[in-house]
Amino acid sequence: MEKIRVELGERSYEILIDSGNLSLVGERLLRFSIGKKVAIVSNPTVAGYYADRVLNSLKKEGFDASLILIPDGEIYKDYFWGYHILTRLLEMGFDRKSCLIALGGGVIGDITGFVASIYMRGIPYVQIPTTLLAQVDSSVGGKTAVNHSLGKNMIGTFWQPALVWIDVESLDSLSEREFFSGLAEVIKYGVIWDSEFFEFLTNNREKILRRDKDILIAIIKRSCEIKSEVVSKDERDNFFRTILNYGHSIGHAIETLTNYSLYLHGEAISIGMVYEAKLANMLGFLDTEEFEKIRKTLKEYGLPVEMPSFIDKSAFIKAILLDKKNIHGKIRMVIPESIGKMKINFEVGEEELLRIING
Ligand SMILES: NC(=O)c1ccc[n+]([C@@H]2O[C@H](COP(=O)([O-])OP(=O)(O)OC[C@H]3O[C@@H](n4cnc5c(N)ncnc54)[C@H](O)[C@@H]3O)[C@@H](O)[C@H]2O)c1
Ligand SMILES: [Zn+2]
Structure with a gap:
């Protein structure tokens, strides 16, 4: 145990x-x-x-x-x-x-x-x-x-x-889709906190997808360790806990615009993680190689990585900026500087958001 x-x-x-x-x-x-x-x-x-x-x-x-x-x-x-x-x-x-x-x-x-x-x-x-x-x-x-x-x-x-x-x-007994959705959050822990864990997930995909018990115990343990370490530092979500929101600013906007019906939570967060990493890459914080690694790993785990084409761009930007963390038309996001290291409270406005969805 x-x-x-x-x-x-x-x-x-x-x-x-x-x-x-x-x-x-x-x-x-x-x-x-x-x-x-x-x-x-x-x-x-x-x-x-x-x-x-x-x-x-x-x-x-x-x-x-x-x-x-x-x-x-x-x-x-x-x-x-x-x-x-x-x-x-x-x-x-x-x-x-x-x-x-x-x-x-x-x-x-x-x-x-x-x-x-x-x-x-x-x-x-x-x-x-x-x-x-x-x-x-x-x-x-x-x-x-x-x-x-x-x-x-x-x-x-x-x-x-x-x-x-x-x-x-x-x-x-959990469906494949629900299982993959949970894996999105597991991969998130690797990106926000632990590059070795991220590598481990990349290298052990087959065993994980086979739901090998020992490997499940290992990845759940590491995920819980990371979450509890973050929570212990900031129980009431005042500052540091926002690191857990990586992928969630964009992910939540996608969930809202699709009425919480098209995507499971982890699926929307997967797209969110890719686009928030893309933002970090465009702004010169994250290497292209590392950005590609994040995208590839999520994709190989059967998770969606593309913004749905029918999403209305202005509605999307509005949905993000409506977020409760909006300050003077800018939102504070957590974006990766490298796998395992995040930039907290980075201010992003309409212009940057347009750039990432326009490619
Ligand atoms: N409190 C928090 O910090 C926190 C964090 C993230 C998400 N959430 C909340 O969690 C909820 C989503 O949780 P979820 O993704 O587990 O969804 P869920 O609880 O709806 O479960 C998904 C589906 O799987 C079924 N199911 C559950 N366990 C099963 C099993 N072992 N075998 C077969 N079927 C099983 C459920 O009956 C359900 O149909 C949302 O309401 C979200 O707001 C809370
Ligand atoms: Zn989540």
């Missing part, structure tokens, strides 16, 4: 990564000072595969465990389904020592964390992420959220989990 400690003072927690460890969750939870009542929050897709394993392991250790299901999909990550979970907790008599377990992808993780942070002013929760994206990104860092009809992730809190429990075996 691999272990990473996220250092956040009294809110510190561990990320444990292994293969085939879902049936050991109950035993691990005995180490925490929590009550007997625990509830798994999941959706029918994930619960169909994995809920029994987790439930049985909890019951075996004497926990009074139940399962709360919400429908599968980003549109259900909202206040109303959050309210539904809160209602179930009240009905079942959950108290301040009771614990929630998020079993699913980022949608389940975000809404469960949000509910845990507000139920009786905050109860403990455990993340059991089951998508690659959730294992390397959303389950680590303590950002919780639900969507509002006026904006994605607009309602949320910072609430750290008591434990993140990763079973790479749960990725066996």
Whole structure:
């Protein structure tokens, strides 16, 4: 079992990564000072595969465990389904020592964390992420959220989990497209932080795509280490954490302009990373060779690397500049200076954005 400690003072927690460890969750939870009542929050897709394993392991250790299901999909990550979970907790008599377990992808993780942070002013929760994206990104860092009809992730809190429990075996049932999407974030960690890790990803593509368990454990571990190192430096996202946004300024604009329906998150971020690297290259910060390496690696992992041709240029520029980080018509971006080293808070305006989409 691999272990990473996220250092956040009294809110510190561990990320444990292994293969085939879902049936050991109950035993691990005995180490925490929590009550007997625990509830798994999941959706029918994930619960169909994995809920029994987790439930049985909890019951075996004497926990009074139940399962709360919400429908599968980003549109259900909202206040109303959050309210539904809160209602179930009240009905079942959950108290301040009771614990929630998020079993699913980022949608389940975000809404469960949000509910845990507000139920009786905050109860403990455990993340059991089951998508690659959730294992390397959303389950680590303590950002919780639900969507509002006026904006994605607009309602949320910072609430750290008591434990993140990763079973790479749960990725066996994940679709290829979702798997590739998660890999985009893994490649991002290489670009923003660790050129050796980037090389490793380039050189071990076949094993990774075969979902070899040992290699999955290795890449998830390194990704979580990098994310937790960044988060420990800047828990509340004031400055340094923006480094994690590489690829996301342009990626989010693409998601918005395609109504979050054409691309999965990692796919949009892949295009974003290529174009933000291209910007760095055009401005003379990033070598052409390194830019090509980033593009080639993403492409070889089956990710899109071209801006969709139907995207309206002025709508695209507007969408980026509308970003909440816009200052006097300029946006602050993180762009690569080389693989493994980023320039933070680089100001970009309309002119530069036009140059990158015009080629
Ligand atoms: N809190 C954060 O820091 C943070 C960071 C990044 C993303 N997010 C959020 O994460 C969400 C996206 O997460 P996601 O990409 O995991 O999407 P998701 O949770 O919607 O999961 C994708 C699909 O895969 C299915 N699935 C999950 N695990 C499976 C498995 N093991 N086998 C088969 N199917 C499985 C799900 O049911 C769903 O249909 C977004 O809401 C985003 O805002 C949060
Ligand atoms: Zn992302």
